Amino acid sequence: MANDSEILPEILHVGIDLGTSRSAISASNGERFVVDSFVGWPADMVAKKVLKRDVLIGHEAVANRTMLDLHRPLERGLLKEGSDKDVEAVRELLKHLLRLVGVSSNGRTDASNVRAVVGVPAASLRTNKQYLRNSMKGIVDSLMIVSEPFAVAYGLNALLHTMIIDIGAGTTDFCVMKGRYPGEEDQRTLTVAGDSLDAQLLKLIEERYPQANVTVFMVREWKEKHSFVGEAPKRVLVTAPVKGVPTELDITNEMRAACETLVPPTVETMLDLLSRVEPEFQERVRNNIILSGGGGLIRNLSETLENALKQVGGGKVTHMPDPVFVGSDGGLALALDAPDSDWEKLTA
Amino acid sequence: MDRVKRQLLRQAVADNLDTIRGLPPRSLRPTRRFAKLFLRRAPLVIIPLMLASFAFLSSTGVPSTRKAAAIAPPPAARHVEASIATSMAPMLMTDTLEPVSASAFPLSVRRVVLDAGHGGSDPGASSISNVSEKEITLDIQKRLGALLRQNGFEVIATRDNDRLIPLRERARLANGSHSDIFVSIHVNSIPHPDNHGVETYYLGPTNDPTLTKLAATENLTSGYALADLRKLLDGVYADVRRDESQRLASAVQLQLFSGLRGVDPGLENWGVKRAPFIVLVATEMPAILAEVGCLSNEREAEMLRSGTYRQQIAQALFHGIHAYASANDAPPKKGT
Helix, strand or coil, rough: CCCCHCCCCEEEEEEECCCCCCEEEECCCCCCEEECEEHHHHHHHEHHHHHHHCCCCCHHHHHHHHHEEEECCCCCEEEECCCHHEEEEEEEHHHHHHHHCCCCCCCCCCHHHHEEEECCCCCCHHHHHHHHHCEEEECCCCCEEEEEEHHHHHHHHCCEEEEEEEEEECCCCEEEEECCCCHHHHHEECCCHHHHHHHHHHHHHHHHCCEECCCCCHHHHHHHHHHHHCCCCCCCCEEEEEEEEEEEEECCHHHHHHHHCCHHHHHHHHHHHHCCCHHHHHHHHHHHEEEEEEEHHHCCHHHHHHHHHHCCCCCCCCCCCCCCHHHHHHHHHHHHCCCCHHHHHHHH | CCCHHHHHHHHHHHHHHHHCCCCHHHHHHHHEEEEEEEEHHHHHHHHHHHHHHHHHHHHHHHHHHHHHHHHHHCCCHHHHHHHHHHHHHHHHHHHHHHHHCCCCCCCCCCCCEEEEECCCCCCCCCCCCEEEEHHHHHHHHCCCHHHHHHCCCCCEEEECCCCCCCCCHHHHHHCCCCCCCCEEEECCCCCCCCCCEEEEECCCCCCCCCHHHHHHHHHHHHHCCCHHHHHHHHHHCCCHHHHHHHHHHHHHHHHHHHHCCCCCCEEEEEEEEEECHHHHHHHCCCCEEEEEECCCCCCHHHHCCHHHHHHHHHHHHHHHHHHHHHHCCCCCCCCC
């Protein structure tokens, strides 16, 4: 039997899509997980006694939110600055993700063996990245931070004459891949995204059904099941308490109106970025537009974008059927491809 | 594809190393900006100095006579030198002792970027009567552009129609155009509908929660939270742009208030202020943001509907820019 000390430490490569709403991790040991980006601490001694935990993360945190000091540590895809609690929350979230894929302080894979690639919004400032880097000290050994749509493009091998539109909760990121590392001129970030859609939908439902008791959590769930633009595939009927009585509400028009708030800025930015591609490559990019992120699942969105492309000669928009791990898988591909010599320079 | 991937990885690692070293993005690196500023402004100082030295040497004649004697050039050369000295001396004496207008050199404030706030799906502020900020700013920008062009300035507009241009894109356009100054035009909306006034911003820190909120609102389409800018701002506050931007803001605010007060006696002067608007952070030239009116005040909103009042605003902005440009064109005083 081999002595434990003779076993070489196992290097674990991970790709992390640190999202405002959900965070996903893909690891080189084959594990993949997604969690809601919520972290909560018991609000008082009673809550702690009931929950029997010091900190709750993800769906558990959302489910027990009434007993928690609940934090969503990312805002528009970026780590909030100025609140120690939010920094602590993001560290807890990252540690939780790593624990899920087998990283533990007393196991064969601990923080000193982890090389991570983390995706951030396309137009993040240097300071955002530095701040994230500081927050990850001690959690991983080496860290590479890349723009989220770049990670998506890398994972899909879509590195040349491609446009990635990644609609997340906090931001919608655009990136034109030209076979080089995307610079500022190739990328855009809009704050019109899933969260702003939720806020709009909640407002419209409250306007139509002022007596209904609806929360943003309910609205988010409805959106994820029924979102669409253009022609409604079927009536959107949901149940919410009205004066305490569960009541069926028809929110078809509200759902359409809220989802369609995404369309004009997305079309405008897509066409503007296209117009900046060298003329001889524009047609190729137009025919290689990839829609990723949760927003990519909005029904008819890719067709609506294709309709908008007709004014510039037509094009093809493909949406990822399973966008949850597209970013983290891309990050993992980057992590695995980077040579040891590069990782040594990127110590966290 | 492998070659492309290797190259992409190298660039991704280089970008991360820049972050670790605390280097700002290339477009914001101060060395390049200082060098550019120096290269653009240096001839303004060097050329008059050279002319002045030449005139001084020609008028005294001592060094050149000594030199001529010592070297003893051939007669033909001496003749040419003498004739140059004779013909240039009076001209140089006159020209260097009189102010030399920098307008003779295409190096001072000549190219102006005008930025009409908001646009497209981002209407900005709106009045009760449904006039939107994006329409007003675009119209004033067009009027101001015409005035500047008539007076010999080159004008670059960040948008000339109703479309949404992200804030970073506006800054990128301005930086790429090698312009001398950047003027962003906005219209305010405040919680107190009875008040209305004009104010002009330049880049700087603020502790005022109202201004922080305003900057956060105006920065909304940039994709960043205000908190994210704080550290970046520390690096650029010490920039030479800050002083220039303050001078430009003062000149514009003075003209805005004095020019519009005559038409609107109730107008308040809210002064020159500092705030971290993204267009001011990311532009590489002296940059200001002028809030030329208040849509939350019903009376002013009505005035802002009129082309005549918008023309008056454009004229006030023009006078401010012209005053700043003229001050920049003034040569150093004698003896300095």
